[in-house]
Amino acid sequence: MTALEKGITANGTGYGGKTWNILGQVYFPKAVTDSTFAFETNSDPGQFVPVHIHPTQDEFILVQEGTLDLKLDGVWVKAHAGDLVRMPRGIPHGYFNKSDKPCRALFWVSPMQKLEALFNQLHNLTDPAEVVRISALHEVDFLPPEAND
Numbered sequence: 714m715t716a717l718e719k720g721i722t723a724n725g726t727g728y729g730g731k732t733w734n735i736l737g738q739v740y741f742p743k744a745v746t747d748s749t750f751a752f753e754t755n756s757d758p759g760q761f762v763p764v765h766i767h768p769t770q771d772e773f774i775l776v777q778e779g780t781l782d783l784k785l786d787g788v789w790v791k792a793h794a795g796d797l798v799r800m801p802r803g804i805p806h807g808y809f810n811k812s813d814k815p816c817r818a819l820f821w822v823s824p825m826q827k828l829e830a831l832f833n834q835l836h837n838l839t840d841p842a843e844v845v846r847i848s849a850l851h852e853v854d855f856l857p858p859e860a861n862d
């Protein structure tokens with residue numbers, strides 16, 4: 714069981730000094746417990762995470778800088794700095810930086826389940842097909858590419 718430790722995870726750093734590079738996007742874990750898992754993403758223009766489902770987790774995104782285009786349960790929406798996106802478990806979703814500026818956001822999922830272990834395994838992988846395969850073993854199921862249209 715992972716208990717929440719008191720303290721501050723500084724801006725631009727990850728909890729315990731950890732950082733992940735997942736297909737070119739930089740992720741910083743901010744808080745890690747069994748009940749919740751929070752991480753910061755930094756998405757350059759053109760970067761995205763395709764539509765997928767978390768069957769056992771609720772997920773939230775607080776956009777901190779920039780704008781994200783999201784495909785949320787089959788509908789395109791935009792989230793701007795300060796907006797909170799709510800994604801109940803089982804709802805297909807993906808996020809895309811379609812702007813010409815970087816986007817920074819705080820994500821969190823509840824409960825953590827296998828997400829930290831997944832990010833540890835995805836760190837520095839370069840093959841999207843392998844990312845999809847490993848993700849499915851960690852309760853993150855990517856939809857076919859046409860779901861991103």
